Amino acid sequence: MTAPTAPARKAPSTQSPPHPPGAASRTRRRTRWNGWLFVLPALAVYGFFVLRPLLTTFQYSLYHWDGIGPSQWAGLDNYRTVLTDPDLLGIIGHAFVLIVFFSFVPVVLGLLVASLIHRVSTGPLGTAARTVLFLPQVIPLVAAGIAWSWVLSTTGMVNQVLDAVGLGRYSRAWLGEFDTALPAVGIIGAWVMLGLCTILLVTGMSKIDPALFEAARIDGAGAVREFFAVTLPSLRREIGICLTVTIIAALASFDIVYISTSGGPGTATTVPGLEIYRLAFAQRQVGLASALAVVLMLLVLICVLPIQRLSREGK
């Protein structure tokens, strides 16, 4: 953790300068700029590869441009399109549906699984469970997408299982039908995110002072009570991180969708990430794509900043 920084922020006038004023300010100035000198290489890389593209994206969003030929000034036209076009709004809506699958499901399930693992964490069972759960994190998302599209196909495992238990009438092309495609994509995402959340939460739980659990038990709390009174409040930070990471993954999802459904059927699973790519490279509307990208970035910030704030409160 960082050292308290308050004293350093006091005005210099409250401190007695050890050197004559002029020399002191020179030293201070030099030290100040020396600091920047250390940061400069990283800042240059960050500026060139992150901030510059960000600013050019914003610049492009103000033009009608096909990516090659001359561009035309569009002002806020592209933003107006993003915020009024029913198709684009629907696509943004899909990202919010995915938040339920990518964020809430893994966090809730992750809490459940993590508390189970936490109880057996010392044995080999705990290690095995952790390894298995973390596996999705090491598998490339593209491979996961392909594997899941086999599992969910009409002849895939899900339908085979349904047939085997006599529920064959419910079998269907999960990724190919309008009403099931988005939830099916969501489930793939939930599977990918569950491992990350669980591992983070298990780590968080292992940091909780055992005395707290003991105290709760002495007070007669059962496993459920213990979970809500001790575990959950202590995991505030970890849950915050899980939600932040998974919400960003949901809003910015691209690879899973691209591989498993390509945004179809119709536009049932098209998400902003995929649409930005399509607008820019297939439809060659770089301006509109950039405007959607800027809006998406703002949406991510709007969703994630409050979580950051809430998860820090009380610390």
Add this chain to the structure above:
Amino acid sequence: MYEGTTPRTAVPRPLRVLPAVLLPLALLGAACSAPGSGAPAAGPGETAVSTSLGTGKVTLQMYAETGFPLAKALADEFTRQHPNVTFKVREDQFTVLVENAPRVLAGDNPPDVIRLPTMVDLVKDGLLKDLDPYADAYGWDTFPAAQLAQLRVDKAGQRGAGPLYGVGLGYSVTGVFYHKDLAKKAGMTRPPATVAEFEDLLARAKRAGVQPIVQFNKNTAGVNFPYQALQNQFTDPAGVNAWIFQKNGATFDTPASLKAARTIEKWAKAGYFTKDANAMDYTTMVGDFTEGRGLFMFNGDWESANLDTKMPGDAGFFLFPGERPGARHVAMSSPNTFGVGARSKHPNEAAFFLNWLHTDPKARRILVDVGGSSPGGPADLPVPQAEQGTLLASTLAASQRLAAENGAVDFTANATGSIFASAITPELQKLIVGQQTPEGYVKAVQKEYEKELSR
């Protein structure tokens, strides 16, 4: 962290982040002008048109479609005959190629020979070489005019007339492949002679427990093959071509398009398409067809050589029939188009290659054997024969028949740069599961078309 060891508060806090803001702004400075204003001009200086290959060593950059060995086979044969010319072939999937083509052509090292996706946008941006001087020099006027017409783009961006911007590596034809064993099961004794007969076969297959059509419809609408096959029969193909070539006043919203959409809807409701067509990609479709999971597959002759290998003697091919017996055949048939980059460093050699593949006997043989398509080129040159009884022989015969009946239509998917991705594909996916009406389909495609033309 060592915060607080240095008193650094002489500058107000907001100002301390000044460098962090100024640096990227400075970096942005270079890119401050409007995007695209520095677009590349014509090229590294015009090269004089010549039909001589010369003897100097030349490496031609070729950008082709992956999964089709034709371009590479032709390049290898060319190098064998002309050892001073070698090829550097880069391959990508067609969708990737479509997306990359503009940037690759505008880049510093543009390809000399490139498989062209839709060409109007590329011509508008000045990225393709006008091949008319070469057409004159090589005498391509002996090619059937219809063969080159769809590769012409005029100043207004309309196809069908104006300068020539490409030629074909083989001229494909589409139709219906059928599985012979399943056809017997469905009681099919000969290819259908009318649309009604075809529909009757579909119904009989369904009754016999045979999947009537196996057709992909996932990332790109494969159902557009049967859709356009129907649309072609219900109207004068010139009208369909006019729409594809962006002729003034042409519309998709016609009775023929609507009738085709209604037929597709009817077929979908009757279960003639596989239940998971919307989740099926092209490769799966071809795999399922070879394994006998469906009677019919709407596809093009580019698969004949492959099917001859995978299921020798088990598959047949016919051109989709008209409404009345004996009606002239109309089918989607378009060249496997290649063009020359406007900034190509070796346009003469590239044009020599394009002329060679139309006229050299060995190249024409490769176009048939590897490409599975008619080689095109001068009308008086013989078409190499394929082995009797093969699928290749029947698709070649179909292609010649179509040429004789003048029934070739381009693909509606080629009408604009993104009509396929932004309207045809999603709307057809909706149509076959009842989320879109036939009327709605026709109007949605036309609406997107107008939107794109207005840009």
